[in-house]
Amino acid sequence: MMHSLRARLLWWVLLPLAAFMVVAGVMAYDAARQTADLLQDNALLASARTIGEDVEWSNGELLANVPPAALEIFESPYQDHVFYRIVADGDRLLGGTPELALPSEHAAYPVFYDTTLDDQAIRAVAYQRQLYNAGEALSVVVVVGKTQASRAGMLAQLWHPQLIRQGLMLVLAVVLVLIGLTSELRPLMKLKDDVADRDPMQLEPVRVDHLPTELRPIVDAINQCIARLKLHTSTQRQFIADAAHQLRTPLTLLDTQVQCARQCVADEPALSDALTGIHRTSRKMTEITNQLLLLARAESAPSPAPNVSVDMTQVVSSVLEESLLAAQRRDIDLGADLEGDLRVAGSEQLLTALVSNLVDNAIRYTQAGGAVTARCRLAGEEVVLEVVDNGPGIPAEMRAHVFERFYRGMTDVEGTGLGLAIVQRIAQTHGGSVGVAPGKGRVGLVATVRLPAWKD
Ligand SMILES: Nc1ncnc2c1ncn2[C@@H]1O[C@H](COP(=O)(O)OP(=O)(O)OP(=O)(O)O)[C@@H](O)[C@H]1O
Ligand SMILES: [Mg+2]
Structure with missing residues (x-):
């Protein structure tokens, strides 16, 4: 349980902000992923098309020449592996890697799909082209697939700057909120010091000027409490002063009476000793009463x-x-x-x-x-x-x-x-x-x- 007001306010500002940043981060990731996928798929399709264009009849035979441009399109620092497979008439291999899987369901071409080759994740496209020769129609399917390194790299390039920007914004928000809270809570801290540093005898009201309106009711309540305390203390002091004052007269009287009695019984030593004792005690009581009266006066003196x-x-x-x-x-x-x-x-x-x-x-x-x-x-x-x-x-x-x-x-x-x-x-x-x-x-x-x- 946090008791610091500042920590709690900070928590309530930062919690929604952090939640917002997470959502924004996820959305940014999604957008970056879509862009990276789109660019990759476009490159795959362009490559498959280029390869498909170069499949020709030659002396009644189909011939596939893979132009270098079709594969150069994938050149990148990420060193992706690119595979292709050209299939005529459903299963006749015209060239490329036979292990490269064809799309499972023959939907409308071009088909984009994910597969694996030698345990590597591959994104592939299958593109179909019809070729005609002497009234004979033949379908040629070109599959181009590539590993995912450049896509992951592109995704990182698109997404990381966003992530860093949002992190910086969060840090900036924390700093600004902390500064704001510190400066706004200063009157509260000052009020706390004001009340905490008080001398127990100091029963003056707490000053309300320069205080935020939210704090006024609290300070008013404290001041009312102080006023009641002041009244109570002064009543008590007055009581002690009155009691001490009232005691003084009978004590003085007692003193005189004891002195008188001592003179009368001067010839009876035991009685005289007892009276001397009583005299000493009454003296002491007078002293205490006088000091109490003085203390009560000193305490009720205006400061x-x-x-x-x-x-x-x-x-x-x-x-x-x-x-x-x-x-x-x-x-x-x-x-x-x-x-x-x-x-x-x-x-x-x-x-x-x-x-x-x-x-x-x-x-x-x-x-x-x-x-x-x-x-x-x-x-x-x-x-x-x-x-x-x-x-x-x-x-x-x-x-x-x-x-x-x-x-x-x-x-x-x-x-x-x-x-x-x-x-x-x-x-x-x-x-x-x-x-x-x-x-x-x-x-x-x-x-x-x-x-x-x-x-x-
Ligand atoms: N000048 C001093 N030399 C030595 N001890 C002292 C001296 N002044 C005060 N004290 C000590 O401090 C104690 C408290 O002093 P304080 O004046 O408060 O009370 P008190 O002298 O005992 O009583 P009161 O002054 O009310 O008659 C004394 O009991 C004494 O032991
Ligand atoms: Mg003394």
């Missing part, structure tokens, strides 16, 4: 990002300022290397979350006493942000997975596994990208974010 310029220098500075306390607590040297005008188009809130997640990772996974630096610079049309640390880094086999949701490395540090998924999503909605690589001398980690620079 491309809104046309508002955001100063990355300012975003990075404010994130570093907020992280200072956490860095000090772990005795980490937090530094910055920021160039002047670094603006990108997008959402300040989301970009702050992006930087904050990277700096948070660097501080949390680097050993106490380590160093974390945030660098931001302009490289051509891009603003490049690098968060560099000298911590344990990420092993090569894990690097491909760290951007997956809920993926966590081999670490004792608490976390939800959503941070880098959020970073990647925000970078993508801003038309940029993110990557992680080992630092200089394969120490630590460099997380690099590239965003298109703001254009005035």
